Every structure is written in C-alpha cells, then in structure tokens.
Amino acid sequence: MTIPQLNAERTRTDEAVIRVTGIQHSYRTARGPVPALENVDLSAGPKRFVSIVGPSGCGKSTLLMILAGLVTPTAGERYVAGAKVTGPQPDQVAVAFQDACLLPWRSALDNVAFPLELRKDPRAEREARARELLEKVGLAGYADRYPRELSGGMRQRVAVARALIQRPAVLLMDEPFGALDEQTRMDMGEELLRLWDEIHNTVIFVTHNLAEAVYLSDEVIVMAARPGRVVERVLIDLPRPRPVEITETEKFLHLRNRLWRLIRSQE
C-alpha cells in the first residue's frame, strides 16, 4: 500500500518546474534577527500561472527573490526542474522586476538583447531575437528609444521582452504592473495573458491586486504577515481564454471576495 503512495508523491514533486521547501528566512537588524518567512513550501507545475498575494510585509517579494536564487534563505531547499540548486539559473528562470530595471544607457533593443549578450551569443543573432520579442510586446517601432523616452507601461513591456528572450521555463514577476495606473494595468494584464497563451511556460506572479491575481492565474497562493507564511492555495477554475468581461461574472467576484476574506481574516 505504501509503495503506490510513494510513487504518487514522487510524480507530483518531479512535475514541479520550480519548488522550494521548508523556507525560513530572517533579516539581520540592529535589534536582532527579524523573521520574514516561516516554513514556506511552494511549488509550481509546468505551464501553470501561479500568483502570490498577501498584505505588505508578508514576504511575498522576498519569497520571489528566493525562488529566483537572488536571495539565499536562512534555511530551506530550492529545486529547479527537479535539481537542487542555489543561485540564479538564467537558462531556466527569468525575472521581471518591480520597476522595469532597464539599463538607462541602452536602447530598448540593447536592453532586450542583454541576457543573450551575457550568454555570448553572436550580435546579429541576439539583435534579430530582440527585434522579434519587441514586436511581440507591441514595441516594434521603439527599438532605438532609450528608457527615458518610453512611458512606464512601455518600459515594463521591454522588461517582459527581456525576460522572455531567455526562453525561461519559469518566469518570475515581482509586481511588474504595480507602478502603472489602473487602466494600463488591466491592458498589460490582458496582453500578458495573450503572450502567455503563446509561450505557455510557468509564471509565478507577485501582486497585491486581488482582481489581477484572479484574472491571470490558475492558482493563487495567499500569504499572511508576521511571520510571512502561506495561508492557503486557491484554485482559480475560470475557463481560458479569459476576456476582460470575465471580471464582471459572479464566479470571478466570488473568487476575488474569497481571497479578500482570507487576507482579512489574518489581520
């Protein structure tokens, strides 16, 4: 009886493209260590869109940085594609940061091509790929513009193109649309889903906007603060593709309210 169970367990974990287990993390401060994350497990299967929501200070951004290999947790393990690893894995994991994080002295094209430059790909090849991706995010005519000449939304698209040029199995997004106005934010969400339909990799998306989380995701992980921990994993069984109108359906509102109550109950 135990053997099938074991196998089932193994299949499940092998299936996770990215997984962290037993994550503990604390910040060192002058007044001693402050716990930021306590006993967090998180995994995402292939082609899943997973959002992490929670109040500010719940450590969701820190968790994403741990998933990216950019922050080493105090304790816990991290697996990418089944292998236990530490540090960034640029061939499998790409990150889109909160503020677009573009290099201000490079044109949009050279910003998008940056990861390939680090991989030492030939110039012609990386420029062709960068153009292709700029076109995909709707910025075909803006290749030669510098970041300061682009709007906030455009900069974030360049950042998404730069992440996608890595052909990542996992795309980690840290409140990428947080700084944008509500209208642009919805447009960007819609566009992200359209892009994702094409690429269909695993996305882990940190946000504090519950409607955005429900609209985009297959599952939403709800976190609580002090210390940062996972409270619940909510499956979003809305059909895809999702037109924007879906945000007005009863089911959508029901899911969003459920997330809201989960967060409220922790405060």
Next chain:
Amino acid sequence: MTRLLGSTRDAQLAAGLLVVLLGTWELLARLGVLTPETAPAPSVIASAGSDLVAGGLFFDVRITLTYVLVAFVLALVLGVGLGLLLSSWPLVAQVSVGFLTFLLSVPKSLFLPLFILVIGIGGDQKVAFGAFSSFAVVVMATMVGIASVDANLVTMARSQGARRREVFLKIYLRSMTPTLLEAARIAMILNITGVLIAEMYVSRQGLGYLVNLYGQTFQVAPLLAVIAVITVIGIALNELLRWCERRQDRWREGI
C-alpha cells in the same frame, strides 16, 4: 550640464567678442594709452610668439604636454583603483570620504618643496606632482560614483547570469562613466596647473619654465605669448574631454 557654447550663434558671438577685445587692446596700445612694457599690443605678442616658435617653442610644448598626459593617466588609473579598493569596505569608505574632503581643501602647492626633497627636480617630479594635484578628485569621484550605482540593476544583471566581472564592467563601470568623465575633466585642469607650477618652481625646460624665465627677465611680450599657448592647450584638452562626455551622454539628453 549646460553647454557654454551650445549653438553656432553663441560661438559666433564669442568669436566676435574676442575680436572686439583684441582690436580695442591693439588700438589702445597704438594710441599710447597702455604701457608697452607691461601691456604690449596683441600684434607685438604675436610676433614674439612666432619668434618663440622659430626658437624651438614646440620642444617645450612637447615636454609639458608629455608630463601632463602621463600625470593624467597615472592619476586616473591610481585614483580609480584606490577609489574601488576603498569602496570595498563600507566603514573604510565612510572614513576615507571625510579624509579626502579634507585633502581636497588643502592647497597642493604647499607640498611642492617636499616633492623636490623626495623625488628631485627631474621630469618624474613634474609628473608626480601633476598626478598628486588631481589624484584626490579622481578617488572621490570614483567613490561617489560607486555609491550611486543602482543596486536593482546589479540584481537584474545577476538574475540573467552576469558574473562578477560582467557586473563590474557592464553595470558599475558604465553607470559611473558620466561621473568619471566629469572628474577626468577637472583632473586635467588640476594636472596642468600642477605640472606648470612644478616647472615654474624648478626646471630647465617646459612651458612653466618659460613663463618663469620671461617673468623674471621682464619680457612681457613672450611671456604673454607663452600664456596664450598654454591657454589654447588647456582649452583643447578640456574640449576633447567634453566631447567624450557628450558622446556617451546622449542617452541622458535624448535626441
């Protein structure tokens, strides 16, 4: 940064003003308003200048220019190197910034006798004193430049697999380039001053030596001719570095 001579029209105005000034000066000298011994006419200075060129002025120009450029490279390499080193430890950086601010406010010429005692009066002393005059500015600019590098950009580059060397070259050094170029321009001015002062103090050649020689022997026309040559060299080097600044600054100014 505002450009002093931004447009062609500004440049024309400046050139016109220069011509008017020289013309007035020439006129006043010819009318006998100015004393020929202390304020010779521009035409007299020009002919003294051509005599100097015939007498081998370019030898001295080459000497001084060589000292200035070697001192410049030395100050830049050592200054950036030390700045990077000091920035490696936050506490050291904090202490040394305070120390450097203090050092910047001390007149460097006070140390000239000490340089002569330690190094002597040869070319190496001129180079050493030139480099010493501008060194602190470069160290300071390097440290300020490093402190202002956006940590998020470093994180971004690391997430994309950049190694230490690539992070240094493509993020740190590139972020610091505007600050460093500006520092280089100031360092160049301080270098020229340092080398010239060292030459004026003790030397047998170079433009500083000529300034001292003609000053001591009360030959104002060749003295002013040498000063004019030094001014032209100073402006040329300054403009060269400004051109570098503008070239790499395009992303900041837009198109």
